[in-house]
Amino acid sequence: TxxxxxxxxxxxxxxxxxxxxxxxxxxxxxxxxxxxxMLWGIDELLTYHYLVAEYFITAPATITPEKFFALEKQAQADLVWDSLFIQRSPISEACRGVITTLTELGLGELVERRDLNEVRKWFAKxxxxxxxxxxxxxxxxxxxxxxxxxxxxxxxxxxxxxxxxxxxxxxxxxxxxxxxxxxxxxxxxxxxxxxxxxxxxxxxxxxxxxxxxxxxxxxxxxxxxxxxxxxxxxxxxxxxxxxxxxxxxxxxxxxxxxxxxxxxxxxxxxxxxxxxxxxxxxxxxxxxxxxxxxxxxxxxxxxxxxxxxxxxxxxxxxxxxxxxxxxxxxxxxxxxxxxxxxxxxxxxxxxxxxxxxxxxxxxxxxxxxxxxxxxxxxxxxxxxxxxxxxxxxxxxxxxxxxxxxxxxxxxxxxxxxxxxxxxx
Ligand code: FIX
Ligand code: ZN
The missing domain is CATH 3.20.20.140 (Metal-dependent hydrolases)
Structure with a gap:
């Protein structure tokens, strides 16, 4: 009909x-x-190259790409999170993508609290x-x-x-x-x-x-x-x-x-x-x-x-x-x-x-x-x-x-x- x-x-x-x-x-x-x-989980999401490039627009001169890439993945993710999600609102497409993903996974409450470590604990399970x-x-x-x-x-x-x-x-x-x-x-x-x-x-x-x-x-x-x-x-x-x-x-x-x-x-x-x-x-x-x-x-x-x-x-x-x-x-x-x-x-x-x-x-x-x-x-x-x-x-x-x-x-x-x- x-x-x-x-x-x-x-x-x-x-x-x-x-x-x-x-x-x-x-x-x-x-x-x-x-x-x-196989890449998956919050630290990989946060260190996606779209976000890393965006991070470097905001990064202090002391954190050069060489220094950044020498860090453990989790430490890299911490820097991106702090700069793009905490110091400013994550309104770019790549940033918003992380939020949509976490929300769809049912982690909205952790996002609400900006609790990256609890998010990590969820992924570890x-x-x-x-x-x-x-x-x-x-x-x-x-x-x-x-x-x-x-x-x-x-x-x-x-x-x-x-x-x-x-x-x-x-x-x-x-x-x-x-x-x-x-x-x-x-x-x-x-x-x-x-x-x-x-x-x-x-x-x-x-x-x-x-x-x-x-x-x-x-x-x-x-x-x-x-x-x-x-x-x-x-x-x-x-x-x-x-x-x-x-x-x-x-x-x-x-x-x-x-x-x-x-x-x-x-x-x-x-x-x-x-x-x-x-x-x-x-x-x-x-x-x-x-x-x-x-x-x-x-x-x-x-x-x-x-x-x-x-x-x-x-x-x-x-x-x-x-x-x-x-x-x-x-x-x-x-x-x-x-x-x-x-x-x-x-x-x-x-x-x-x-x-x-x-x-x-x-x-x-x-x-x-x-x-x-x-x-x-x-x-x-x-x-x-x-x-x-x-x-x-x-x-x-x-x-x-x-x-x-x-x-x-x-x-x-x-x-x-x-x-x-x-x-x-
Ligand atoms: O060449 C490609 O397949 C590109 O998509 C990638 O190299 C690029 O890094 C990417 O991930 C773009 O979305
Ligand atoms: Zn591709």
Whole structure:
């Protein structure tokens, strides 16, 4: 039965978005059996690189990044807590996220008392396995995609020579290959040596094929360095066979592998790393690159599927137009510096207006398990609000809507469209 009024539509959309179980198409999470790689709990939340960067804007000159990072995690967390939550109100998006998370976990009273040590005691009573269940349930997650880097020893020990079981029901893998696009030959060489593979382009292909067999990834993923230009065939043909750089690794390794193994490539554009190295993970910046690099990829490689997200706000409109032209391109999420309510709202409006439901409205990029709770709650509030407006406009245009129809669309925007794209 059609919904009869604007109010009925608004309330149905609000409720359906709140209740939908999401596919989180990009995170940096690990399952419990990957030991220390699984980050969770209050001290990890407080030392998230977004908060560490924010902390340093306020930190006294005596606490340099070097000194800060030399401290124990708990001491780092104490500094962040004192500066960003006690000395001033935690109104930034990253700070508010910590509060939302704790509140949703039922720790509102401890937050009210600003009692960090009691919060720590609560977390000390959780087990990693039990906590994964709790967070997935609270955040309403179907499954997440993880970031798995075959060039990072601390990760590969969990896979090779003997692979640990991966809870693929809730954690699906993504093969992260930034080293190819940055042409980081040193680190590629190390990974080749580890498996006794020769140092050639063919060798890099072999290496990645091994990792595809081991990790069974759903896609390749890489951040695109701002300097990477799509090389012309002419340029490619002039490379000496021995020259190994990012252009060769892209054209002769990554793209052919993606095609042969039917693995989409998820790209992230517009980050520049690092603009302040002392801040470590928090030191990366945003830069506006050319959306046409992606257009050339989509056009020249029609058999390869691309997932893409851009960090620069100004590129969002151009990206939507591109996605409107290429069936082998799927937009996902509002990444990092775009994952703020004001920008999520703007981006979501443009996307719905140009693409309907053929995109993935958000990914969490969570590094700390608990962040799933706030990232999804905050995003859903904004995206849900935008969708309410869209459906109300459609209603006033003369289109009747049922709750089931809205539910179908909402499911697409929070994971269904991604799954349809992956199955294409
Ligand atoms: O490249 C990425 O996947 C980025 O998301 C991260 O490197 C970044 O540090 C981050 O966590 C942003 O949200
Ligand atoms: Zn990420």
């Amino acid at each position: 059609p919904l009869k009024s604007e109010e009925a539509i608004r309330s149905a959309v609000k409720n359906l978005v709140e209740e939908v179980h999401v596919v989180d198409v990009h995170t940096h999470l690990f399952p419990p059996n990957h030991g220390k790689l 959780q087990t990693p396995e039990g906590y994964v269940d709790k967070v997935f349930e609270l955040a309403k997650i179907k499954y997440v995609l993880t970031t798995n880097i075959p060039f990072e020893k601390k990760e590969t020990v969990h896979w090779y020579p003997k692979a640990k079981e991966f809870d693929t029901h809730r954690f699906q893998t993504g093969l992260r290959v930034d080293q190819l696009l940055t042409g980081n030959w040193e680190s590629i060489k190390e990974a080749l040596d580890e498996m006794g593979i020769e140092h050639t382009i063919e060798g890099v292909k072999k290496l990645l094929e091994k990792w595809i067999t081991i990790m069974k990834p759903k896609y390749f993923m890489a951040a695109v360095p701002p300097t990477l230009e799509f090389p012309s065939d002419e340029e490619m043909s002039t490379y000496a066979p021995s020259t190994i750089n990012s252009a060769t690794l892209l054209r002769r390794v990554l793209l052919p592998l993606a095609e042969q193994h039917h693995l989409p490539i998820a790209l992230k554009f517009d980050s520049v790393r690092p603009i302040n190295p002392a801040l470590r993970e928090g030191g990366d910046g945003v830069v506006t690159t050319k959306v046409s690099t992606l257009q050339k990829l989509c056009l020249n490689y029609p058999k390869v599927k691309f997932l893409a997200t851009f960090l620069a706000r100004v590129n969002q409109h151009e990206l939507c137009v591109l996605a409107n032209k290429f069936g082998n391109l799927h937009i996902y999420g509002c990444w990092w510096y775009c994952n703020n309510p004001s920008i999520v709202e703007e981006i979501t409006r443009i996307r719905v207006e140009l693409l309907g439901t053929a995109f993935t409205s958000q990914h969490s990029d969570a590094r700390v398990l608990d962040q799933l709770i706030y990232k999804w709650k905050h995003s859903k509030a904004v995206i849900g609000g935008v969708l309410q407006d869209m459906y109300v406009k459609l209603f006033h245009a003369g289109w009747s809507l049922t709750r089931e129809e809205i539910q179908r669309d909402v499911e697409r925007l929070f994971g269904g469209a991604y799954e349809e794209f992956m199955e294409k």
